[in-house]
Amino acid sequence: xxxxxxxxxxxxxxxxxxxxxxxxxxxxxxxxxxxxxxxxxxxxxxxxxxxxxxxxxxxxxxxxxxxxxxxxxxxxxxxxxxxxxxxxxxxxxxxxxxxxxxxxxxxxxxxxxxxxxxxxxxxxxxxxxxxxxxxxxxxxxxxxxxxxxxxxxxxxxxxxxxxxxxxxxxxxxxxxxxxxxxxxxxxxxxxxxxxxxxxxxxxxxxxxxxxxxxxxxxxxxxxxxxxxxxxxxxxxxxxxxxxxxxxxxxxxxxxxxxxxxxxxxxxxxxxxxxxxxxxxxxxxxxxxxxxxxxxxxxxxxxxxxxxxxxxxxxxxxxxxxxxxxxxxxxxxxxxxxx
Numbered sequence: 001x002x003x004x005x006x007x008x009x010x011x012x013x014x015x016x017x018x019x020x021x022x023x024x025x026x027x028x029x030x031x032x033x034x035x036x037x038x039x040x041x042x043x044x045x046x047x048x049x050x051x052x053x054x055x056x057x058x059x060x061x062x063x064x065x066x067x068x069x070x071x072x073x074x075x076x077x078x079x080x081x082x083x084x085x086x087x088x089x090x091x092x093x094x095x096x097x098x099x100x101x102x103x104x105x106x107x108x109x110x111x112x113x114x115x116x117x118x119x120x121x122x123x124x125x126x127x128x129x130x131x132x133x134x135x136x137x138x139x140x141x142x143x144x145x146x147x148x149x150x151x152x153x154x155x156x157x158x159x160x161x162x163x164x165x166x167x168x169x170x171x172x173x174x175x176x177x178x179x180x181x182x183x184x185x186x187x188x189x190x191x192x193x194x195x196x197x198x199x200x201x202x203x204x205x206x207x208x209x210x211x212x213x214x215x216x217x218x219x220x221x222x223x224x225x226x227x228x229x230x231x232x233x234x235x236x237x238x239x240x241x242x243x244x245x246x247x248x249x250x251x252x253x254x255x256x257x258x259x260x261x262x263x264x265x266x267x268x269x270x271x272x273x274x275x276x277x278x279x280x281x282x283x284x285x286x287x288x289x290x291x292x293x294x295x296x297x298x299x300x301x302x303x304x305x306x307x308x309x310x311x312x313x314x315x316x317x318x319x320x321x322x323x324x325x326x327x328x329x330x331x332x333x334x335x336x337x338x
Contacts, residue, residue: 005208007205007206008046008206008207008208008227009046009047009202009206009207010046010047010048010049010197010200010201010202010206010207010208011041011046011047011048011049011207011208011210012049012050012051012193012196012197012200012207012208012209012210012221012226013038013041013048013049013050013051013210013211014050014051014052014187014209014210014211014212014213014217015050015052015054015066016052016053016054016157016158016234017157017158017211017212017213017231017233017234017235018031018034018210018211018212018231018233018234019031019034019035019038019066019071020034020066020069020071021158021159021160021234022056022157022159022160023159023160023161023164024159024160024161026069027065027068027069028065028069028159028160029069029160030069030070030071031233034071035069035070035071035072038071038072038073039072042072047200047201047202048077048200049077049078049079049196049197049199049200050073050077050078050079051079051187051192051193051196051209051211052078052079052080053080053081053123053151053152053154053167053186053187053216054080054123055080055081055082055100055101055104055122055123055151055152055167055186056101056103056104056122056123056125057101057103057104058082058103058104058106058107059075059078059080059082059083059107060075061103062078062080063075063078076199077199079192079195079196079199080186081122081151081152081185081186081192082100082104082107082108082122082151083107084185084186084191084192084195085120085149085151085185086107086108086110086111088149088185089108089111089118089120089149090111094117094118094147094149095111095112095113095114095115095116095117095118096108096111096113096116096118096119096120096149097113097116097118097119097120097135097136097139098113098120099119099120099121099122099124099127099128099132099133099135099136099170100120100121100122100123100124100127100151101122101123101124101125101127102127104122108120116139117143117147118143118147118148118149119136119139119140119146119147119148119149119174120149120150120151121136121148121149121150121151121167121170121171121174121182122150122151122152122167123151123152123166123167124167124170125164128165128170133170133173133174136174137174137177137178140174140177140178140180141177141178146178146180147180147183148171148174148175148178148180148181148182148183149182149183149185150167150168150171150182150183150184150185150186151167151185151186152166152167152168152184152185152186152187152216153167153168153171153182153184153186153188153216154166154167154168154187154213154216155168155169156169156235157234157235158234158235163235187211187213187216187217187220188215188216188217188219188220188221188223189220190220190223190224192220193209193220193221193224193226194224197224197226204224204225204226205225205226207226207227208221208226208227208228208229209221209226209227209228209229210228210229210231211228211229211230211231212230212231212233212234212235213230213234213235214230217230218230
């Protein structure tokens with residue numbers, strides 16, 4: 001067994017992008033080696049809990065689909081946002097206006113939804129129409145203290161036919177329109193991970209999270225005190241490109257700024273170009289372009305927040321070195337079990 005894995009007693013597994021890619025006529029396609037990895041983890045004696053932001057179906061229906069794809073999984077082994085949200089709504093006496101997928105509605109059957117005093121938003125897919133979003137907006141804007149509960153805050157996810165917008169994009173629209181901050185139930189919220197750990201009966205220091213999302217899976221788990229591993233499936237390749245773009249833009253901006261500063265302090269034959277010289281103006285324009293693009297990238301800061309620090313923290317905490325990315329699945333299961 002790998003040295004960093006000796007203390008691990010429990011494993012949290014993301015599902016979409018890690019075990020399978022959703023979509024298509026069959027409801028999705030398993031990722032090579034994932035079903036066998038689940039079997040090996042269970043056979044090893046490690047405790048296992050599936051930790052998902054899936055909100056397009058009830059847990060029962062979702063589990064049945066995964067079983068049909070060959071996974072050894074049961075309903076109690078799945079920690080999902082909708083049941084957690086229902087507990088919160090009951091505890092606080094909230095009556096939700098639902099902007100969710102039709103197949104998720106049965107999860108909220110026992111709740112009073114008359115005269116709503118909050119909005120619950122999930123991955124509604126085709127239900128994300130202008131009319132439905134506007135109705136949710138009107139409910140929120142009509143409240144003295146708007147309450148918006150989001151079943152996750154992912155920006156996108158991968159299906160068999162490509163990337164799809166996730167609930168986070170629509171959540172941000174309502175936040176902006178209503179000047180409210182959503183309460184996130186699901187990854188990367190700390191209470192969500194804590195509930196999954198409680199289901200296993202394992203403390204965070206003895207658990208590891210395996211996912212494809214650097215923010216919602218890896219970052220959320222680390223904020224909870226767990227180790228985490230990112231697999232090279234699902235949205236991994238897209239997030240890797242985003243990190244590279246942010247790095248390149250920063251380097252371009254820094255290089256242009258340095259050039260202008262050197263122009264100001266250096267002597268050129270015939271004199272240093274003035275602030276209105278074509279070269280100086282061109283470089284200053286490039287700085288502004290770089291700053292504008294970086295401004296756009298800062299809107300993605302949530303995705304990249306702490307990525308470099310996480311890489312360092314793994315090695316400093318006797319965790320997997322760096323942000324380990326395993327593919328195929330056999331490499332990861334071997335690291336955990338051998």
